Amino acid sequence: xxxxxxxxxxxxxxxxxxxxxxxxxxxxxxxxxxxxxxxxxxxxxxxxxxxxxxxxxxxxxxxxxxxxxxxxxxxxxxxxxxxxxxxxxxxxxxxxxxxxxxxxxxxxxxxxxxxxxxxxxxxxxxxxxxxxxxxxxxxxxxxxxxxxxxxxxxxxxxxxxxxxxxxxxxxxxxxxxxxxxxxxxxxxxxxxxxxxxxxxxxxxxxxxxxxxxxxxxxxxxxxxxxxxxxxxxxxxxxxxxxxxxxxxxxxxxx
Numbered sequence: 476x477x478x479x480x481x482x483x484x485x486x487x488x489x490x491x492x493x494x495x496x497x498x499x500x501x502x503x504x505x506x507x508x509x510x511x512x513x514x515x516x517x518x519x520x521x522x523x524x525x526x527x528x529x530x531x532x533x534x535x536x537x538x539x540x541x542x543x544x545x546x547x548x549x550x551x552x553x554x555x556x557x558x559x560x561x562x563x564x565x566x567x568x569x570x571x572x573x574x575x576x577x578x579x580x581x582x583x584x585x586x587x588x589x590x591x592x593x594x595x596x597x598x599x600x601x602x603x604x605x606x607x608x609x610x611x612x613x614x615x616x617x618x619x620x621x622x623x624x625x626x627x628x629x630x631x632x633x634x635x636x637x638x639x640x641x642x643x644x645x646x647x648x649x650x651x652x653x654x655x656x657x658x659x660x661x662x663x664x665x666x667x668x669x670x671x672x673x674x675x676x677x678x679x680x681x682x683x684x685x686x687x688x689x690x691x692x693x694x695x696x697x698x699x700x701x702x703x704x705x706x707x708x709x710x711x712x713x714x715x716x717x718x719x720x721x722x723x724x725x726x727x728x729x
Contacts, residue, residue, distance in 0.1 A: 480703040484509035487555050488700065489548040491535060491592060492562030493528065494521025496661035497611065500689035501559065501696050502528050508697065513548035515562070535562050535588035536580065542595035549599050556603075557700045558596045560589040560633075561611045567622040567666055578625050585629035586636070593640055597649055605648025609699045610637050612653040614715055620667065630655075634711050641709030650708040652699045657715035660686040682717030 488505055492498045494516030502514050506527040514528035515535070522530040529551050535541045549555040564584045566577045593608055600606030612633040619627035634653055641651040658664050658677060668674045668686060678684055695712050698704050713719055 478703075481697055481701045482509075483697065483701055486510045486557060486700065487513075487549075487552040488557040488559065489513045489515065489545060489552075489555060489596075490528070490559045490561055491515045491541075491544070491588070492560075492611075493525060494518050495561065495563070495663060497659060497689045497692060498559075498561040499525045501561065501693060504690075504693040504697070505700070510557075510700075511552050513552055515544050515548070535592070536583040538583075538587055538591045541588040541591040545592050545595040545599070549596075554603060555596060555599050555606065557607045557609065558592060558600075559609045559611070559696065559700070560592055562588055563611065563626075563663075565623060565626045565663070567626075569622055570624045573625060581625045582629055585626065586632045589633060590636060593636075593651070597640075597644055597647070600649045601644070601647035606650070607700050607704070608640065608649065608651040609696055610634075610651070610653035612637070612655045612711060614655050614657045614713060614718070616655055616711075617719075622666075637711065638709045645708055650699075650704070652704065652708060652710045652712065654692060654695055654699075655711045655713045655715075656687060656692060657681070657713075657718050658686050659689055659692065661689060680718070681715075682720060685716065687714065687716060 488510050490498050490502050493502050493514035502512055506512050512528040515531040516522050517534050519532045531544055533540050533544045610633050613630040615627040616630040616634045637651050637653040668677050677686055
């Protein structure tokens with residue numbers, strides 16, 4: 476029997492970027508828990524492959540579209556209890572090679588779309604008595620690797636924006652929190668871990684000895700989307716296999 480604090484039965488939820496490994500995993504998990512879910516992605520094919528949820532095909536790099544997707548989901552679902560901002564993109568280049576077009580493309584999806592989707596969700600949630608916004612940030616908000624300077628900057632922006640929205644909207648009972656995972660093993664992150672020596676480094680430096688999986692974010696999302704986190708807002712949950720607790724340097728002792 477589901478603990479009533481974690482109950483999502485009948486909750487109306489929009490997940491952006493649902494065609495990715497994390498978004499699709501979360502979408503299926505929330506539907507399994509009884510939620511009514513709308514799933515957005517730029518790719519109709521990816522949305523079809525998820526197999527659950529009301530599909531909304533849209534390009535969130537347009538700020539007006541980001542807000543409209545929220546309003547469309549609200550209308551189609553008959554409400555919007557939870558917004559999960561999961562959409563993200565990247566172009567991995569050294570700082571000296573990043574063009575203005577690269578910069579704008581990453582910021583448009585990772586930060587601007589999230590901003591205007593949240594802006595659109597707030598009055599809808601406030602009018603209904605409250606809601607929860609869950610932002611997908613990254614541990615790269617705190618430190619970075621080579622070739623992801625713009626991505627890292629946008630994720631730092633997401634974590635900061637989470638606090639700003641939480642502060643402004645707390646009296647409206649609209650809670651805003653974010654996840655800051657370390658590298659989750661997906662196709663999106665393959666350029667970081669795909670080569671054997673890189674995989675070995677990640678395994679060695681992470682105290683739990685491995686990278687995370689999309690499934691290992693589900694529990695945190697359920698917590699933030701449900702009444703279990705009803706007095707929690709403006710927080711960043713780090714999910715990192717123990718990395719920020721201290722790297723496992725013992726593996727290099729020999």
